[in-house]
Amino acid sequence: MPAECRVIDYSDQYPLRATVLGQAASPKPGDDAPDTLHVGVYIDGQLVSIASVYHEPPPDSTDAGAWRLRGMATLPDAQGKGYGRLALSRCIDHVRASAGTRIWCNARAGAVDFYRALGFSAHANAQDVPGHGIRYYCERPV
Template sequence: MKNIKQITALETFSIRHPVLRAEKPIESCHFDGDTLETTFHFGLYDSDNLLGVVSLFEAKNNLFTTEKQFQIRGMAVLKQHQKLGLGEKLIIHAEKQCSEQKQNLIWFNAREEAIGFYTKMGYQTKGLPFEIKGVGEHVVMFKAINDE
């Protein structure tokens, strides 16, 4: 039985590291804002095994005029559990959290290989692709939540 629960920033490292930062030191898994009260971390579990994580940061991107915004960071599912709908469950959970926090927009920097996944979930791209040093090419993606 798979379930999602709130976890600490430190607990996300066991997934962030092998999926997003494999060639880098474990310290690279710490993101600015990880420990703020306004940041939420969620883990998707199968029994006691953590399979995937997603983090939500209250962060404004100036590409958008929307007042209230959340940024998704550190979205990752262990390789052997990818393509099973777990990432989708995590994103839907993040969207619900945004809605509960009365946020109006969810955005993130998507890796090139993940754009198709997010497009299927109703996200749109904004602006041109850009390089995140040491990580690779990304594009900003977004979705309106709680349309007024």
């Protein structure tokens, strides 16, 4: 059965977020904003990958065209099969349709190559984000 990428409610992503990212099953700021998009990729009815985009500039910026990618996660046994790419592509399409100019994220060290392969540039200076570990700022134009 082919992968199905569809819009989901923000609460639908909590179990996968907790499993893959170790994040608590609780709302993030902006989860329920009208322009926020949450997508899920399903295989045989099982949610295997998620991604969300928020109309939010990066720290120390006022760029109204910037959108934040957050909560990107794919189940370990589903990684490397294009499901994360599918979810991210849907988010990029949403940002583009919303007149966004760029998308950014704070990527885990192990995910930087994934983002680079999809056109993101990664800044060399890493940050230690309390409760989340080392993160790299990545961005790409849409």
